[in-house]
Amino acid sequence: MTTTIPLLHDNHNHVSLYAAFSSCIDISRSAPDAALALLRGLPEDRLSVVRGWKSFELPMTSEELSSLPPIILINFSLHGFVVSDSGVPFLETTVPEVASMRNDQAWCEANVPPIFAAYCGLAGLDAKKLGEYIDRMLPLGIGSSDEMTVPTIQALDVCSSSPYDKRLNYWVAPALYEKMDIARRGLVSGIKLFLDGAVGSRSAAIEGPWIGPGKAMFTYADDVLLAILRRAGAYGTGLSAHAIGELAIEQALSAIEVAVREGARFRTIRLEHVQYIDVNQARRAKDLGIVLSMQPNFTSDSIDYTDRLTESYLKRNNPFRMLIDEVGFEPGRDMLFGSDGMPDGIAYAATQALFPAYPSQRLSLDELVAGYGTAKGVSGTVTLDIDDTERRVSVSGTSPVRLAP
Ligand SMILES: [Zn+2]
Numbered sequence: 001m002t003t004t005i006p007l008l009h010d011n012h013n014h015v016s017l018y019a020a021f022s023s024c025i026d027i028s029r030s031a032p033d034a035a036l037a038l039l040r041g042l043p044e045d046r047l048s049v050v051r052g053w054k055s056f057e058l059p060m061t062s063e064e065l066s067s068l069p070p071i072i073l074i075n076f077s078l079h080g081f082v083v084s085d086s087g088v089p090f091l092e093t094t095v096p097e098v099a100s101m102r103n104d105q106a107w108c109e110a111n112v113p114p115i116f117a118a119y120c121g122l123a124g125l126d127a128k129k130l131g132e133y134i135d136r137m138l139p140l141g142i143g144s145s146d147e148m149t150v151p152t153i154q155a156l157d158v159c160s161s162s163p164y165d166k167r168l169n170y171w172v173a174p175a176l177y178e179k180m181d182i183a184r185r186g187l188v189s190g191i192k193l194f195l196d197g198a199v200g201s202r203s204a205a206i207e208g209p210w211i212g213p214g215k216a217m218f219t220y221a222d223d224v225l226l227a228i229l230r231r232a233g234a235y236g237t238g239l240s241a242h243a244i245g246e247l248a249i250e251q252a253l254s255a256i257e258v259a260v261r262e263g264a265r266f267r268t269i270r271l272e273h274v275q276y277i278d279v280n281q282a283r284r285a286k287d288l289g290i291v292l293s294m295q296p297n298f299t300s301d302s303i304d305y306t307d308r309l310t311e312s313y314l315k316r317n318n319p320f321r322m323l324i325d326e327v328g329f330e331p332g333r334d335m336l337f338g339s340d341g342m343p344d345g346i347a348y349a350a351t352q353a354l355f356p357a358y359p360s361q362r363l364s365l366d367e368l369v370a371g372y373g374t375a376k377g378v379s380g381t382v383t384l385d386i387d388d389t390e391r392r393v394s395v396s397g398t399s400p401v402r403l404a405p
Helices: 015-021 032-040 062-067 085-094 096-101 105-110 112-123 127-136 153-160 163-167 174-179 222-232 246-261 279-287 296-304 311-316 320-326 347-354 365-372
Strands: 002-006 008-013 048-053 071-075 081-083 142-147 168-172 188-194 238-243 269-273 291-294 335-337 381-387 392-398
Touching: 002 365, 008 335, 008 365, 015 112, 015 127, 015 142, 015 153, 048 112, 071 085, 081 085, 085 096, 085 112, 096 112, 105 112, 112 174, 112 188, 127 153, 127 163, 142 163, 153 163, 153 168, 163 168, 168 174, 174 188, 174 222, 188 222, 222 246, 238 246, 246 269, 246 279, 279 320, 296 311, 296 347, 335 365, 347 365, 347 381, 347 392
Parallel strands: 008 142, 048 071, 142 168, 168 188, 188 238, 238 269, 269 291, 291 335
Antiparallel strands: 002 381, 071 081, 381 392
C-alpha cells in the first residue's frame, strides 16, 4: 500500500555533528571483520575520525588498540569512544582535556557537550557540509530539524548564517549558552542537558539489573541539577533534558517540580527519549506541562539489546499506547517525535511505529506524522510504501521541494 504524507520536521537530531561527520569513515553498516580490516588500513600519519562503531559487535581489546593506526572510534550512540594508542598524541594536541579523561567513563558521560565539540572540531564543519547533509535528508522525507546540541559557537554561526537557518531550531548546553552574547541567545530554542548515558554504552540510568556489565550513569547530583534549573529558569529560554532511564526521568521530574514551584520559568520544557517512563511519571510530566520528545526509531532497542536488557525492560521501552491512551499525551501537541539520526529519515521510524516488537509501542501513521510535524522553511510531499507482509515501510518518492520565501 502506498500513502502520501508531508515533508516532515525531525524534532531531535544532531545536524552539525552529523554534517561534520559526513567526511568521516562510517563503519555502522560494515560487518565486524570488514570494519577491522578497514581500520587497519587507515593512514599512519594522521588521525582518522571513525563513526558508527558498535562496541557490542566489535569489542576493542587493548592489543587491538595498540596495533591500529591513529584513530578515534566513536560509538554509534555518540556516547562513548576509544582512541588507538597511536591516536593519543594527536588527541593530546587538539583536545587535551578529552584526551586525558578518555578512559574515565563517568567523566565522559557527564561531559557529552564538550565531547561533541571535540568530535566536531576534529571532523570539521563548514557551510557546504551542513547544506549537503540537510539536503540529503529531503529524499528521506525530512525537511527541517531541531539541532539538539550545537557543539560550539562557531557551529552556531555556520548554521545561523547559512540559508538553512530557517530549517533549524537550535539547542545548546548551559555552558555554551552562558558564553553567548544576547544576539546569539536570541537564536536558540533553549538549553539542553544530558542527565544519563545511553543503552548503547550500557550507561542509561535504569534501575536494572543489566544482563552483563552496565551501570546507571548520571551527569549531575540532584542538588547540582536543581541549581542549574534555578539559574536557567531566569534565562527566558526553553529547557530540554536527555533522560532515558526511569531513574534519570525521576531525577528530572523531581528537580523540575521544585524549580518551577520556586519560580523558575521556561518557554517550553522537553524531556528527550524517556524510553523507560512509567505511568506515574507520565502523569507527573503531564501535570507539569512537559513535552515528551521521543524516538520511534529506538523501539527496535527491544530487539537489538536482548544482550543487555531483561525482558521487563525490552517490554517497557517506548510505551506509546500508555502515554497516549491512558495519560492523554497528544502527538504534535505535547508529544514530539524525532530520529536522533539513528538512522536519518522517516522510513525506519515508520517501520518501528507500525510494526513494533510489542503492541504497547505501536503508533498509527497519523500519530507518527503529527508527532514529527510538517517541515519548516521548506515544503513537499513524501510517498511511503507500506509493506504489511515484510512489515516494513520505505520511501518510494518525494515531490519537488519548495523553499519558503
Ligand atoms: Zn540526541
